[in-house]
Amino acid sequence: MPEILDIARAQVLERGTGLDEAGVLAVLRLPDEHVPDALQLAHEVRMRWCGPEVEVEGIVSLKTGGCPEDCHFCSQSGLFTSPVRSVWLDIPSLVEAAKQTAATGATEFCIVAAVRGPDERLMKQMREGVAAIKAEVDIQVAASLGMLSQEQVDELVEMGVHRYNHNLETSRTYFPNVVTTHSWEERWDTLRMVRDSGMEVCCGGILGLGETVEQRAEFAAQLAELDPHEVPLNFLNPRPGTPLGDRPVVEGKDALRAIAAFRLAMPRTILRYAGGREITLGDLGTRDGLLGGINAVIVGNYLTTLGRPASADLELLDDLKMPVKALSATL
Amino acid sequence: MTAKTVESDAGTTRTVEGEAALWCDRCGERAAEGDHAACAAARELEPPRYCPACRRRMKVQVLPAGWSAACVEHGTVRSGY
Ligand code: SF4
Ligand SMILES: [Zn+2]
Ligand SMILES: [Zn+2]
Numbered sequence: 529m530p531e532i533l534d535i536a537r538a539q540v541l542e543r544g545t546g547l548d549e550a551g552v553l554a555v556l557r558l559p560d561e562h563v564p565d566a567l568q569l570a571h572e573v574r575m576r577w578c579g580p581e582v583e584v585e586g587i588v589s590l591k592t593g594g595c596p597e598d599c600h601f602c603s604q605s606g607l608f609t610s611p612v613r614s615v616w617l618d619i620p621s622l623v624e625a626a627k628q629t630a631a632t633g634a635t636e637f638c639i640v641a642a643v644r645g646p647d648e649r650l651m652k653q654m655r656e657g658v659a660a661i662k663a664e665v666d667i668q669v670a671a672s673l674g675m676l677s678q679e680q681v682d683e684l685v686e687m688g689v690h691r692y693n694h695n696l697e698t699s700r701t702y703f704p705n706v707v708t709t710h711s712w713e714e715r716w717d718t719l720r721m722v723r724d725s726g727m728e729v730c731c732g733g734i735l736g737l738g739e740t741v742e743q744r745a746e747f748a749a750q751l752a753e754l755d756p757h758e759v760p761l762n763f764l765n766p767r768p769g770t771p772l773g774d775r776p777v778v779e780g781k782d783a784l785r786a787i788a789a790f791r792l793a794m795p796r797t798i799l800r801y802a803g804g805r806e807i808t809l810g811d812l813g814t815r816d817g818l819l820g821g822i823n824a825v826i827v828g829n830y831l832t833t834l835g836r837p838a839s840a841d842l843e844l845l846d847d848l849k850m851p852v853k854a855l856s857a858t859l
Numbered sequence: 860m861t862a863k864t865v866e867s868d869a870g871t872t873r874t875v876e877g878e879a880a881l882w883c884d885r886c887g888e889r890a891a892e893g894d895h896a897a898c899a900a901a902r903e904l905e906p907p908r909y910c911p912a913c914r915r916r917m918k919v920q921v922l923p924a925g926w927s928a929a930c931v932e933h934g935t936v937r938s939g940y
Contacts, residue, residue: 828923
């Protein structure tokens, strides 16, 4: 057994203390034949510190496209020649999306907008939308609306938004290669305000943006320092027209290494499969990840791309004897 | 991504199946020219973006269990929700 896995067993599994950056890097550098051992250990860590439940979530785009920012992976930036057009979702469709999500047994519904930060129109749409969902659907409402002011943080709390997503996307040192219209530190500021407000912090990123393995380890360590309630892990799905549109997708083995490494860095977090898993991992890999540290999924479609049917994921969870986390467990 | 129907603005529906698509609904290039096999494969996990009849970029909305794509001229295409 590689030394790093023995260290992780004693430190992460037994004591619940996550690996540091050097430890994460050692896991990311494990040779192929030891990836199954790393996944097995990450799975034990997840079972020990989180339990067998899987948190299921649905997401929807309230405002799509036309974003003034330039995140190089994003088909919703208005600065690239992406085929994604700007469009707003109306309140009845938003409620319908929440119902579709609840119908899968999901406990989380995240409302997302392609903006630098909310303007008054978006906050008004949120007020009406969240109230309409709460009146009709039994589900926890989360939001992802970019960078916030303190007033907006307070207002979201008042609306009953219980969790806020704001991804750091990649490591601090690599971020300027991916985004030039705002800084990593600005994102960090929003995350701090969200944390202080009492909302749950959801913060993850995308692997496969061209970052080195060292930067992947750096990113895991920076997330661990933030200690978010949830970490959504995306794998780049290269979008036509974006600066990263021609990048290769992450190799399945590397994705699995990363899943194990991120779990070993953050033993207690909700580590969620987000976008890109279908093309990076396929069905078999999806299963391997759920047995390697992942304990949450986004089911159904994403914001501008489609996922596999929710039923496929729910059958897999059933097969793996992993119960879907109940709403009562989240309140 | 199952059977697709088109709602014209008058509210009637007709199927697009059998109608010759002039434009690839993923890349927006001529359907009859070049190879769109990669586009077709990608469309398994993407909604259409270009109207196959006129090449306009469509207004696309994705919900957890389905999608719709609207061309101002040719109406709205929906997945089977
Ligand atoms: S801020 Fe969000 S929506 Fe805007 S370009 Fe960046 S990732 Fe895309
Ligand atoms: Zn094409
Ligand atoms: Zn048209």
